[in-house]
Amino acid sequence: MSAYDRFVGAATLKRLRFARGWSLADTARAVIRKATDLGQPLDASVASVQRSVARWESSKAPVLPAERYQLLLAHLYARGSDGRIALGPGSDAAELLDALAYLGESERRLDELRTLLMRTATDTGAGMLALLGPSAEDGLSAALADPGRLDEGVLDALRAVVGDVNKRVGSLPFVRLQLLLSPVIESCRRLLEGPVPDGLLPGLQTVAAQAYTLGGRLAFETRDDDASRALYAAATTAAGAVGALWHRSVVHMSHALVTLYSTPGVDAAQQLVDAAVRDARAGGSVTIRARAHALQAEIAARRGVQKSAQTSLALAWYDMDSNRDGDPAGMSFSPAHLRGFEGITSLYVGDASEAHDYFAASADALLAPREQVQRAIVATDQALARIRLDEPKSAAGLLHGCIDAASTTGGRVASIRLRRARHELRPWRREHWFADLDDHLIDSLGA
Structure with missing residues (x-):
């Protein structure tokens, strides 16, 4: 971080403090109270903490708050001046994380703080609204009352919430993620039932397809198979209306994977994988085509059809090694993921030692x-x-x-x-x- 970046971070912390009308001593007392509330009382006086606050905001040599103070500040600024949890763009919590980034904190640590704040939001039942910025919350309320008032800002906010929830898979329990995502799903349903502006309909359908697909996965993980099937059906319809067939291929693949574990046999999953491959081949994403071929290889291996499995794997590697610059699906499927599919194929129709090595490389x-x-x-x-x-x-x-x-x-x-x-x-x-x-x-x- 440059000296200029550190000064920006210090100025941001000072601005947050001023916005709440706090003096340095007020901030110190608030930090100490928060530590006590969290069951982690500070063995420090107000004067001592006040000096720390002053060092964070120094206009000459600002310093990064220690991790314990970062945690306390995150909890402190997670609630807006109205007392509600607010984590979205423009919130005090978002400003705090930006300040810490400017002061030199690592992205890994900032991600841990974001996850902690999302856990706090689900603890309090704040849900999706905590992830929306103040203006986006107002815009969504207006659009739900009159879908004709939907605008790009609301779509961007919904898209960001889906992205945030998706990123937390693996960091938060699935039941918490459902709590965050459910309001997005309901909002998309209500908006799609109304006369939204024509130019925004494809964007809304794309966001809806992503939200429904993720919702179908979360419902499956929490053992609600009926809800999962309904959400995947809605996602298939929404993705099919977008126009880019790779979107629908993504839905089919996610649906195939949960079907593989919720329906006896592989026939139902096979049909979905075949549909995914067809859409991927006609779509505009090489990455999605590679993933579809990899899943096709797993299904063939589970059936014991070695030749078909190896052919699909070869196609997946061909796609993976192709030029993926500008791919609309980005790097959502990597060589590490593909090695896992190679392992599955070897486990069912190949050599166990080879499978083990593929799995080890993938896990690493x-x-x-x-x-x-x-x-x-x-x-x-x-x-x-x-x-x-x-x-x-x-x-x-x-x-x-x-x-x-x-x-x-x-x-x-x-x-x-x-x-x-x-x-x-x-x-x-x-x-x-x-x-x-x-x-x-x-x-x-x-x-």
């Missing part, structure tokens, strides 16, 4: 918070490969970490995979390490 690369659910699934499959390589104790050791990850998010797919791995370990059920694994499963997942 899936490090982002958003990828932790997928990482737990891949690591569980890696444990299955170890079982087939006659390394059951080593597999059990790997599964302990997978249980911890699954219990954090409440993920259904990871839980299903874990139970399957436990079943395959039953020949060693008299071993003490199997009993330890069983206890861990029961304590964390209830089964």
Whole structure:
């Protein structure tokens, strides 16, 4: 960070303080009270904390607040002057995070603070409104009363909420994410029923398709299959109306994955994957085409059709290695994800040792918070490969970490995979390490 950046951060902190009418001492007292409210009382006097506040705001040599003070400031500024939780653009919380960024805080730490604030929002029941900026909240209220008043600002705000919720998969339990997303889904439904401006309809349909698809996934993860099917049906309709077929391919793939784990057999999932491949081939995203071919390979492998699985994998790698500059789906599917599909293919119709290595490489690369659910699934499959390589104790050791990850998010797919791995370990059920694994499963997942 440059000196100028640090001064911008200091000035932002000072502006936040002035906006609340606080002196340095007032801010110090507010920080101390917040620490007590959170059960983390500060062993420091008002004068001591006041000096810290002054250093953060210094016009000569500003310093970054320590992590403990960052946490307290985040809680302090998460509530607006009206007492409501407010985290969206233009809120004090958003301004605080910007200030910390200018003062040199890492994106990883800022992301942790954002996740903590979203957890606070769901604790208080604030939900989506906490993620909307003040002007966007007013704009959404006006548009819901009269869809003809929908504007780009409201669409951008809804799009941002969907993006924020999607980014928190793996960081927050699925039930909390549902609480944040449900109002967006309802808002999209109501807006689509009204006469929105023609020029904004494609954008609204795109946001709706994204919200419904994510909602279908969350409903599945929380074991509400009826709601999940209804949301995927709505997402398919909305995505089909957008005009770019790769959007609908995304819906089909997400729907296929949840169908694979909620419907016996693979026939229903196969139909959705075939539809996804057709749309992806006719769409404008190479990334989505690669993902569709990878999923097609998994389905073929689960059927035991090795040649078809290998052909689909080859097509997926061909797509992955193509020029993806300007791809509308960005980097939503990576080589690390594809290696996981290679592992699945080898597990079902190939060599277990090869599958293990693919899974290990994939798990090692899936490090982002958003990828932790997928990482737990891949690591569980890696444990299955170890079982087939006659390394059951080593597999059990790997599964302990997978249980911890699954219990954090409440993920259904990871839980299903874990139970399957436990079943395959039953020949060693008299071993003490199997009993330890069983206890861990029961304590964390209830089964």
